[in-house]
Amino acid sequence: QVQLQESGPGLVKPSETLSLTCTVSGGSISYYYWNWIRRPPGKGLEWIGYIDRSGRTNYNPSLKSRVTISIDTSKNQFSLNLNSVTAADTATYFCARFGGHFDNWGQGTLVTVSS
Amino acid sequence: SSELTQDPAVSVALGQTVRITCQGDSLRGYYASWYQQKSGQAPVLVIYGKNDRPSGIPDRFSGSSSGNTASLTITGAQAEDEADYHCGSRDNSDNHLVFGGGTKLTVL
Numbered sequence: 001q002v003q004l005q006e007s008g009p010g011l012v013k014p015s016e017t018l019s020l021t022c023t024v025s026g027g028s029i030s031y032y033y034w035n036w037i038r039r040p041p042g043k044g045l046e047w048i049g050y051i052d053r054s055g056r057t058n059y060n061p062s063l064k065s066r067v068t069i070s071i072d073t074s075k076n077q078f079s080l081n082l083n084s085v086t087a088a089d090t091a092t093y094f095c096a097r098f099g100g101h102f103d104n105w106g107q108g109t110l111v112t113v114s115s
Numbered sequence: 116s117s118e119l120t121q122d123p124a125v126s127v128a129l130g131q132t133v134r135i136t137c138q139g140d141s142l143r144g145y146y147a148s149w150y151q152q153k154s155g156q157a158p159v160l161v162i163y164g165k166n167d168r169p170s171g172i173p174d175r176f177s178g179s180s181s182g183n184t185a186s187l188t189i190t191g192a193q194a195e196d197e198a199d200y201h202c203g204s205r206d207n208s209d210n211h212l213v214f215g216g217g218t219k220l221t222v223l
C-alpha cells in the first residue's frame with residue numbers, strides 16, 4: 001500500500017515562499033500524476049497542480065504564476081513551492097496520487113501564513 | 116476552467132437514503148469521483164468511474180451520472196457517514212483537475 005507523507009514548516013511569513021515535500025513509500029513514484037491539493041479553513045478542496053515522472057507539470061490557472069512543483073525520483077519525493085504568500089494561502093496542504101482519481105492521500109499538513 | 120457545484124449542506128435521518136449531487140459541464144465528458152473527509156482527516160476515495168468502490172468502502176455507497184450531474188447515494192446512512200463529501204473531475208481543457216465546493220452531510 002502506497003503511503004504519502006507531507007513535511008515542511010507550519011508557519012510562513014507573508015510575502016515569503018511556502019515549501020513542502022511529499023515522500024512516497026511502498027511504491028514507485030515513476031508512475032501516475034503526483035498532486036498538491038489544499039483546503040483553506042471553512043472552504044472546499046482546491047487542486048494546486050501535478051507533476052509526472054518526466055517532470056511535466058500542470059497547474060491550477062488561478063495559482064500558476066506563483067507555483068512550482070518539482071520531483072526527485074531518486075528520493076521518491078516531490079515538492080511544492082508557492083511564492084508571495086498571503087493569509088489567503090493559509091490551509092491544510094495534502095499531497096495525493098492521481099491515476100484517474102485520487103486514490104492515495106497524505107495525512108495533510110496545516111500551513112499558517114502570519115507574521 | 117470548469118467549475119463543479121455542490122449543495123453546501125444536506126441532512127439525512129439515520130438509516131434513510133440520501134443523494135448528494137455535483138453539477139458541471141465537465142461531467143458531460145468525464146466521470147466524477149467522490150471523496151469522504153471527516154474532521155481533521157485526509158479525504159478518502161469512496162466512488163470512482165461509472166460506479167466503482169475501492170476495497171473497504173461499504174456497498175451502501177453508490178454513484179451515478181446523467182448529463183452534467185453526478186450523484187453520490189448513501190442507502191441506509193449510518194452515524195459514521197457524517198462527513199464532508201467532495202466531488203472531483205477532470206476539466207474540459209488542458210487536463211486540469213477540479214473539485215466541487217463540498218457538501219457537509221449531517222446524520223440526524
